[in-house]
Amino acid sequence: MTTSSSPTQPAPLSGVREAVRRTPAYPFTAIDAPIKLDQNESAQDLPPELRALALERLATQSWNRYPDLHADTLRHKIAAFEDWDPEGVVVTPGSNVLIKLLTELAGLHQTVLSVQPTFSVYTLESSLLGAKTVLVPLNPDFSLPVEALSAELRGGGPGLLFVTQPHAPTGHLDAEADVTAVLDAAGEGWIAVLDEAYHQFSASDGRALVRGHENRLSLRTFSKAWGLAGLRLGYALTSPALAAHLQKLVSAFNVNILTQTVAEVALEHPSYVRERAAQIIAERERVLAALKHHPVYTALPSQANFFLLRTPDADTAYRHLLSRGILVRRQDKLPMLGGCLRVSIGAPHENDALLAALAEISP
Numbered sequence: 001m002t003t004s005s006s007p008t009q010p011a012p013l014s015g016v017r018e019a020v021r022r023t024p025a026y027p028f029t030a031i032d033a034p035i036k037l038d039q040n041e042s043a044q045d046l047p048p049e050l051r052a053l054a055l056e057r058l059a060t061q062s063w064n065r066y067p068d069l070h071a072d073t074l075r076h077k078i079a080a081f082e083d084w085d086p087e088g089v090v091v092t093p094g095s096n097v098l099i100k101l102l103t104e105l106a107g108l109h110q111t112v113l114s115v116q117p118t119f120s121v122y123t124l125e126s127s128l129l130g131a132k133t134v135l136v137p138l139n140p141d142f143s144l145p146v147e148a149l150s151a152e153l154r155g156g157g158p159g160l161l162f163v164t165q166p167h168a169p170t171g172h173l174d175a176e177a178d179v180t181a182v183l184d185a186a187g188e189g190w191i192a193v194l195d196e197a198y199h200q201f202s203a204s205d206g207r208a209l210v211r212g213h214e215n216r217l218s219l220r221t222f223s224k225a226w227g228l229a230g231l232r233l234g235y236a237l238t239s240p241a242l243a244a245h246l247q248k249l250v251s252a253f254n255v256n257i258l259t260q261t262v263a264e265v266a267l268e269h270p271s272y273v274r275e276r277a278a279q280i281i282a283e284r285e286r287v288l289a290a291l292k293h294h295p296v297y298t299a300l301p302s303q304a305n306f307f308l309l310r311t312p313d314a315d316t317a318y319r320h321l322l323s324r325g326i327l328v329r330r331q332d333k334l335p336m337l338g339g340c341l342r343v344s345i346g347a348p349h350e351n352d353a354l355l356a357a358l359a360e361i362s363p
């Protein structure tokens with residue numbers, strides 16, 4: 001018997017769903033550069049004494065045993081740190097995994113609603129699932145289009161709403177009244193996500209907007225202010241009822257022993273996070289002030305650990321910075337962001353190098 005295809009045989013890989021086949025892969029190419037300002041990571045690792053403590057603790061653990069099923073110790077430490085009910089805390093390897101699971105929870109055959117431009121992972125997950133993606137353009141000043149979003153929320157759905165505060169990739173922080181208006185328009189039907197990956201850099205805190213509403217969540221991460229992107233850990237703060245549903249989608253033992261242990265050590269000594277966030281904010285304001293009168297480029301205000309740099313030609317600007325050893329992220333293909341590069345705030349000497357490279361640009 002041959003296995004050559006006959007009219008009755010499915011085409012090669014036709015088992016891959018149509019939605020997956022037509023979704024482009026996450027657009028990221030790793031490039032080596034001495035100054036890495038392209039991923040909004042922390043320029044600093046966990047403080048050395050905490051690293052040593054975590055390694056010591058890891059040495060006493062049994063790596064041959066499965067970790068705690070739902071990382072209960074870690075969840076309780078997060079709950080204590082955030083003043084949240086432990087039953088409403090869900091942890092995953094990075095908040096990107098929570099975005100995927102929430103899309104599964106609320107997006108399949110339903111709507112995923114966000115703004116445009118938005119964080120690419122929301123639209124990627126929605127596209128992979130074949131959900132209906134609805135993106136409402138931001139206002140020209142990058143503020144939330146409260147009326148248009150509210151109209152979508154009242155007229156459509158249910159499904160999943162993503163609001164990012166401060167917003168990515170613009171760095172804009174909205175008035176709390178505007179965020180509240182959008183969340184209120186979501187009623188109790190929509191699953192309403194407040195992605196707060198960068199909240200430490202804006203001193204904003206959406207917990208009060210989420211608390212007491214069964215359908216709302218705050219997503220937080222150890223990847224940015226905590227300086228632990230390599231560990232992969234994110235969490236949701238939500239109601240016990242929604243957490244119980246979300247937890248069904250989390251695969252068993254999904255946060256490994258190493259990650260649980262290091263994060264627990266960090267949570268026992270969290271003061272470094274506040275100190276570093278304050279340093280990043282000071283550096284951000286220094287960099288933005290230095291670029292205020294740049295003759296060619298415009299640095300846009302930001303409440304995050306990155307900012308947008310608007311240039312006449314993103315490709316030329318990107319290559320100039322790379323030639324000076326500085327890697328940034330192009331965002332110029334996104335709606336409203338023509339000519340824009342996204343630049344992370346790094347260590348002071350890295351920011352100095354950035355400013356020196358930008359000072360070479362003249363009209």
Ligand SMILES: *Cc1c(COP(=O)(O)O)cnc(C)c1O
Nearest residue numbers: 094095096119168197221223234
């Ligand atoms: C960086 C980032 C995250 C965090 O992703 P992790 O998977 O936790 O590393 C979440 N949301 C936004 C908007 C981000 O920029």
